[in-house]
Amino acid sequence: MTARQPLLVRFLSFVLRLVVGGIFIYAGVIKILDPAKFAADVANYRMLPLALVNFVAITLPWVETVVGILMVMGFWLPASALVITGLMGVFMAAIGQALARGLNIQCGCFGTVEGGKMDAVTLVRDVALFVCAAWLFWHSSSTESNQGKENAPANCCN
């Protein structure tokens, strides 16, 4: 099936994998380098009980990095795209509620690298990433299931 896909679609999928995966690796590594700063950023969102803030700050950047690496490599693609889509959903909700509550905070999306305050542009950026990740999930899932059908014996699934 892959071979029959238009070249443009395959190219788009490849580029999006590199971009989305690359952004996740970058965002993860930056946060891993300064967990205390990221914990402060997480706390600023005022979404989680304080007892959970550090746990999230410790684990989330590694989840981001792992799924980012797998996405770039194209390994377990539907699963990594699914996790990234889910994470982007959570991030959008977090940013949306912070903006709605008028919290004047840093996004924390890219650790200390990003100096300014979070605004609507942050949300738009996240929506764009969410759409890309969701498309990659849909595209890789359908590709995989079609491959499964093609690989199956001819009389298997009638």
Add this chain to the structure above:
Amino acid sequence: MQRTLLQAIVLVLLGAVLGLLVNIVSPKGIPIRPPESSLNEQDKISLAEAKKLWDSGAVFFLDARATADYTAGHIALARSLPVEEFDQYFPKVTTVLSPDSEIVVYCDGDQCDLSHRLMMLLRERGGYTNVRVLTNGWTMWRKAGFSTEKGTES
């Protein structure tokens, strides 16, 4: 689909376990559960007391937030000392402080710990002992209708 879900769960668990393991061995590791309240009662100052001190003029207010926040609005007469750029701003602030100066630090939000971190830095690095935190200072001060100003330091 079921396999994808299972793989997704494996990925999340793998990341979480990696994170926890690295946190244990890393010198930058943080406690998994933060202490209940690392701010003692004597480290805090009430809004009323802070206002009284401010009126008396015998106090320095230090804004622990980023400079952009400070410029957008701050407690009148407060100076900017963003925690993230402490080393850069600290020498400027020391010129007006003396070791026994009464200092009130603040940031914004109940859970904002910038002011707490600034208090620790002032004590440990500057030797200032009379430092207290006005929790959720900017919002409380503004809502109380007390004097505020905008822009950079004069």
